[in-house]
Each structure stands twice: as C-alpha cells, then as structure tokens.
Amino acid sequence: MKSWKYLLMTTMVGSALALGACGTDSTEEAETDTESASSASKDSQEEAVLEGKVSGDGSSTVAPILEAVVEEYSTEQSKVQVTVGVSGTGGGFEKFIAGDTDFSNASRPIKEEEKQKLDEAGVDFTEFQIAYDGLSLVVNKDNDWVDSLTIEELKKMWIEDGTEKKWSDINPEWPDEKIVFYSPGTDSGTYDYFDEVVLDEADLVKSAQLSEDDNVLVQGVQGDKNAIAFFGYAYYLANQDTLKVVKVEGIEPTNETIESGEYSPLSRPLFVYAKNSAIKENPAFYDFMKYTIEKAGEMAEAVGYVSLPEEEYEKGLADLEALK
Template identity: 70%
Template sequence: MKKWKYLTMTAVMGSALMLGACGGESAQNGNGTETNASTDAGQEASDEKLQGSVAGDGSSTVAPIIEAVVEEYAGTQPDVKVSVGVSGTGGGFEKFIAGETDFSNASRNIKDEEKAKLEEAGIDFTELALAYDGLSVVVNPENDWAQDLTVEQLQKIWIEDGTEKKWSDIDPSWPDEKIVFYSPGTDSGTYDYFDEVILDGADLVSAATLSEDDNMLVQGVAGDKNAIGFFGYAYYLENKDKLQIVKINGVEPTNETIEAGEYTPLSRPLFTYVKNSAMKDNEAAYDFIQFTLENAGDMAEAVGYVRLPEEQYTEGLKTLEGLK
C-alpha cells in the first residue's frame, strides 16, 4: 500500500506544483508581454532598441514574404515580438475587424463589406502594396493544344454553365475529352481575384476540385493530361518541370512582363493593410512595417514573387510616415 500512497502524493504534488508555477509566472511576466510598445519603447528609443509586440494575420500567398521579413527583422530588433498567422485573406480580415491584429496581409483589395465592418468597429486602416504576383494558369505538360488562351476562352472554361465541359467545347479542333479543374479554395485571395477579373461574379465550374493547399493543385494538374488549374506564380516557378504555363492573350508571366504590367489581367498586387492607430501608438509596429516596406522588394524576389517599381515603395513609406 505504501507504493500507492507515494504515487498518489507524487501525482498530486506534481499537479499542484505545476499549477503553482502557472499562477506565479503569469503574474510575474504577464504584464511585460501584454503591454504594447508604446510606453516602454517611447522611453528607450534613444538606443534604437525597441520592445513590444506586433501581431498580424492574413493571406497565405503573402506569408512567405512576411516570413522572410520577420526573419530579417528579428536580426535587427530581437526584442520586438512579431507574430503572424496564416488564416487566408478573408480570415485575416475577420481578425483585423475583431481588433486582434495590427496589420492584415491580403492578396486582393479589401472588399466593401469588410470596409463597412471596419468602419463600424471604428478601425481606420491604410493600404500598402508589397509586391506583385502573377496568377498563373497551368496545364499538364502533355497538353499540346491549350498553350495560349484568351480571357474569353478562360471564361468559357471556368464559368459554370450547367453542362459537362470538354476541351472540344472551347475549340472544336481540341480533343473530345472532359476538362479536369483545380482551383484554390474560396477562402483564399487567389480565388477571389480570379473570380473578380475572369469570372466577373459568375459561378466557378462546380466540377472543380478546390483546395487550400496549392501543392495539391500542382499535383492534380501534373497528374492528369486534361487538367487545368491556377495559383500563385511562386508555385509555378517551383514546379516548372511538372507543369506547363499558359500564355494569356499571348503573354507569358515572367518577372519582366509582370513588373511591366504586360501580363494582364492576371498580375495582381499583394497588400498589407495596417491599422492607423497601431502605427501611431505602437512604435514597434511602425518600425516593423517601415522595415517591411524597405525590404519587401528583395524578400519578394527571394521567395518567388516580383518586386514593385521602386517609387511605389518610396510612396508607401511616405504614406506610412504620414500616419505617425
């Protein structure tokens, strides 16, 4: 019986100690992390080392750029705690509206209903462009017919019309085979952007396989001769050997055509939306966004996106300065 007694005591004591540690630590350190940089940083700005926390969320397309920026930023300001979630553009705005984040990354412009909700919540925001992405339409490498599509053909392919679509429906000289569709999920900004510029509000074909994981789309298109899909330029760049890019109106997405604005309508800017009050009151947040704008071009190229023309970054920095 002694053994049991000992064991129970250990278990009970163990839990008690853990709980004790729980309460103690949160009491000691809780304040330090929760207070924003405004007070601490204001006094310590002299030695240029800021403290505080910055929270963001949003698009998974923008995430690689932000991750790179956060990584670099941690090297210059190790005491600023930047945390960024990846809930998708729509999911990010939901948290932005709830006041949980200081900035929200988006792979499309903010929607009117989101603007209205932000206004209702009393949150003023500013849009800052970070980079370009060329939304890439891809087909299987064995596909030797659909290599150059017009926007009208894309609409014919992707808009739901109640029929089962075959390639020969789009152009009689193409094979009499069913088209297999792969599209990003409806919560992503990529879907929203495609919906806006190609579908023009019409419904996407219901036969499409939707996935939030772009690698699934890559695999899907790579594995089926009759497949077509679309996603961010970075996913095409990384899987060039497995996929074939489709020219849109005769233009292939490359760094040059995207930056020069020739790849239309599918090249899109990537944004971050910042909360004005956070830029004003939270020195760490301001500093981080400033750092982001200064480095976004290089970081974007490093992770497979296209930089904006330099004057757009300068303009963004000016806008940001106006918020302080």
C-alpha cells in the same frame, strides 16, 4: 575606427615626449573619452533592441513575401515575436475586423463592405502596396495540347453551365477527356480577382476542387494530366520544373510582362493593410512595418514576384512615418 585609434595613440605619444608629466593627464583624459564613447555606443545599441508581439494574417499569395521578411527581421530584432497566418484574403480581413491582428495581407484591394465593417468596429487602417503579381494558369507538365488560352476560352472552361467540361469542348482538336479543375478557395483574394476579371462574377465550375493552400493546388496539377489551376506567379516559379504555364491571350507571365501590365488582365498589385492605432502604440509593429516596406521589393523578387518602382516604396515609408 582603427584609424581613429591610431591617430589618438600617435597624439598621446607625441604629447608625452613634449610635455613629460603632463602626458599622463592627457592619457587619462583620452582613456576616459574612449570609455565614454564605448559606453554611449553600447547604450544606443541596447535602446535599439525592441521587444513585443506583432500579428498578421491573410493572403496565401502574399505569404511568401512576408515569410521572407519575418525570417530576415528576426535576425535584427530577435525579441520581437511576429506571427503570420494564412487564412486567405477574406479570412484575413475577418480577423482584422475582429481586432485579432495588427495587419492583413491581401491579393486584392479591400472591398467596400469590409471597409464599412472596419469603420463600424472603429478600426482605422492604411493600405500599403508591396509588390506585383501575375495570376498564373498552369497545367500538368505532360499536357502537350494547351499552350495559350483566350479570356473567352477561360470563361467557357471555368464558368458553371451545367455540363461536364471536356478539353474537346474548348477546342475540338484537344482530347475528349474531362477537365480536372483546381481553384483557390472562396476566401482567397486570388479567387476574387479571377472571379472579377475572368468570370464576370458568374459561378465557378462546381466540379472544381478548392483550397486556401496554393501548395495543395500545385500538387493536384502535378498529379493529373488533365488538371488545370490558377494561383500566384511565385508558386508557379517555385514549381516550374513540374508544371507548365499557359499563356493568356498569347502573353506569358514574366517579370517584364507583369510589371508593364502587358500580361493583362491578370497582372495585379499585392497589399498589406496596417492598423493605424497599432503603428502609433506599438513600437515593435512600427519598426516591423518600416522594415517590411524597406525590404518588400527585395523579398518579392527573391520569392518570385515583381518589385514596385522605388518611388512607391518611398511613398509607403512617408505614409508610415506620418502615422507614427
């Protein structure tokens, strides 16, 4: 802009010297053009300012990503009010089905029965994948006997069989102490995922203390040497100074092992499900979803998850644009 103004001023001075009185007209025209350009720029900026409300709910695992997105978005569109609840994946879908929210965060794919209820409610939706997570097993920092667990050991540990579980039941060399279990609540997508890939849909051990808030699980393990829990990778990273992560089948969850799928079977995608009608009818929601997809990879890495390949975000943007 400065070079453009300098060029304009030079031209004006040259014209004044060469043309005398005609220079006055040139100056007035140039000033008029400048004022018009400034006015057009101001109008464009005003038109870009949106107002409206956007509401979402769902997974506590996905919440850190969306909270980071919302914080950044508020600096660009301060008149758009975005609220994001944390009722767990299942609880979020219940509100989505009821028509209470524009989008639902999920740490597992939507279930067939949830799709059916949305169809019955007349809600069309689109699935957007936003990041990868590695469901992480953690124990107390003072636990010096567990470094790695197999899927079979996890089954023996976490499946209810009517007995009181002790560490020595899993490995005779481990302490003869009762295992204290902390688990996400039954509305959590993390619970559902663990139930599917580890428990084979058997009953979770009845003594487990459940919570939809992963921070409660973190605090439980921090306070008990015999405790074990599972939750999203970001919550482990945020508390790695006070927690110890357990390898699964000899593989530790890291950005590299999660993205490659080597951390199997506990690597998983994270989702946002958006209501199609809200995308079409609410400019603020369309703009927020566009911003979310554009920033999801960056925000995922910032809070401790793993970004998708860039082409996945490009596909998401194309799917969003097709709904507008």
